[in-house]
Amino acid sequence: MTPRLFATFAGLTIVTAAAAQDIRGLEVCTAEKTMERRTSCLQSNLEFLQQALAKQARETQAKLNAAGQEAATQKAEIAALKAELAKLQRDLAELKKEKPGPK
Numbered sequence: 187m188t189p190r191l192f193a194t195f196a197g198l199t200i201v202t203a204a205a206a207q208d209i210r211g212l213e214v215c216t217a218e219k220t221m222e223r224r225t226s227c228l229q230s231n232l233e234f235l236q237q238a239l240a241k242q243a244r245e246t247q248a249k250l251n252a253a254g255q256e257a258a259t260q261k262a263e264i265a266a267l268k269a270e271l272a273k274l275q276r277d278l279a280e281l282k283k284e285k286p287g288p289k
Contacts, residue, residue, distance in 0.1 A: 212235075
C-alpha cells in the first residue's frame, strides 16, 4: 500500500510541478538533507493531499446529491403539470361538446 501512495504522491508532485503553481500547505521536501526528514516531509505532504482530496470528494458528492434532489423535484413538478394540462384539455373538450353549434 505504501508504494502505491508514494506513486500517487509522485504523480501529484509531477502534475504540480507541471502546473507551476504552489499548493497551500505543501512543503518543499527537496530542501531536506537527511532521508528521515525528507521522508517525513513527503508523508506530511501525502497526508495533506489525501485530506484535500477527501474534502473535494465530499464536496463533489454533496453537489451531486443536491443536483439529484433538484432533478427529482423538477420531475415531480413536471408530472404534476402534465396531469393538470391533461385535465384542462379534457375540460376544454367537454366544453366544446356541450356548446351547441350555430344553426
